[in-house]
Amino acid sequence: MSFPWAKHYEPTTEVGKWIDSRLPLPRLIYDSVGAGYPVPKNLNYFYNFGVLAGVALVVQIITGIILAMHYTPNVGLAFNSVEHIMRDVNSGWMLRYMHAVGASFFFIVVYLHIFRGLYYGSYKPPREVLWLLGMVIYLLMMATGFMGYVLVWGQMSFWGATVITNLFSAIPVVGEAIHTWLLGGFSPDNATLNRFFSLHYLLPFVIFGVVILHVWALHIPGSNNPTGVDIKGPQDTVPFHPYYTAKDFFGLGVYFTLFAIVVFYLPNALGEPDNYIAANPLSTPAHIVPEWYYWPFYAILRAFTVNFLWVPAKLWGVLAMFSAILLLFFLPWLDKSPVRSNNYRPLSKLFFWVFVVDCLILGLCGGKPAAEPWLRISQFAAAYYFAHFLIILPIISRIERPLPLPKSISEAVLTNAGHSVEAARAAVAAVPQPAA
């Protein structure tokens, strides 16, 4: 957002002036991440995860393009070509683990990013489009992650592909036709692997395109902040560079340290051992589970075990799983409270944490075998998941009495720092206001 107090780009060199009058790319960068983009000064570390997600995407694209130089998308060769990467290609073991662990880290970062948005009300006006684009990115990520996992052509790859493509066969009338079309046959085979490779290469660039729109949509209203209070003047903001570039680079250092520890010391901790067995179309592993980042939705899918209301259990599960994600698209219109941040919403804050626990329980159930007590628990947890969005949030936003909001971001910052409210107001008043 171009606040009136945002610094303006002034090319200093002759080359800079020449470029600026023809294609003002440096100006775009200056206004996007430079001093030309003022940002609330009270952002905490939860606001690092957007940048981290962007970096995770770039890591996946770079390692992915490299892996595709050595990988063969053919059922006879795929599994062995991955082992060829692991054993023969220079540093191939590291690049393969970076890509595999990188997918897990991408999802960790994005989940924290999403829950940050949920807590601080970052989906509320005027940031609905920002939220919707983020949800589109999330859906694309899940599709990309799924197809990438299939490429290894291990047991989990094959049976994951079988189960996920079969979800579409639950659709009445056209389901079987869609299922056959996705597979290019009657079961996952070479045609399936081959097209998944092509699409796994394509989708990250689609994600990249939507990320550009996502960042653009962020820059129109500007960042939300932990108070949820709008920016009132220059005393509430600092320029993105160097203040947040420095903070983001610090977060990135921590992130890469953790990433390196997992890649080098625990590369298989987040994976399934069964995917080190080559795909066998005649035998399903006794305990098949998807990757951990799909577990909550997988738990919802299989929570439906009986037919009711003339709809078979299979279709109920599929509908529930997809609507669990689609529901998030409607969040800005389900939570009508004008107060953004849960810091000032005691009731909403309580139910936010109940919801977090519910999601963790769903994730736990999704990773366990489809047996009791996990099925029963996931049925209750799935019911609560939907109740949270469809019943609890709309009611809370009507009946809740929020705490008094700070008058401005500056007041909140200075009060938190141990000053009295009066001292904070005096300090804010001392800062010259911009001419109206």
Place this chain on the structure above:
Amino acid sequence: MATDQAHVPAAGELTESGERRRDFIYIATGAFAAVGAATVAWPLINQMNPSADVLALASIDVDLAAVQPGQAIKISWRGLPVFARNLTQAEQDAANKVPVASLRDPQTLAERTKEGHTNWLITLGVCTHLGCVPLGAGEGETKGDFGGYFCPCHGSQYDTAARIRSGPAPKNLEVPQYAFKSPTSVTIG
């Protein structure tokens, strides 16, 4: 354009409802563009449907001579597993004792086998829920609570006639097209 807008249509140029004859040209152009786009889009979609080599589904002959009562074999057909089970008398009796009306997908054992070969239960080894291979055909695998098959993916259980008895699967294990060539040899497909 300016002259066009200034042009006042003569009475004969307008239809009764007040449209110009020229408006039809816009509709016709748009319609042709839509048909053209659909014509190009269809091959882009249809290329992902099964190709000729996948559609050229050969039928296969299977020799069942070595399969003893109580045993089952897995056969690969169309990339899918097929179970051929030689039912024991006890398994046939257990299947016939179940009240058919109580089943989710009501079928008798006789409807699922061939006349004169009721001991041979030949089904796809594909769970009708989401396509996993149920356990129970291999030596020592669990057969579930109903003595037939148990799918490990989401816990569907099938009885000795491979009919769905509990869990999320909607249908019995599918019986493919097959015919006996001799008492111990079948052609599947």
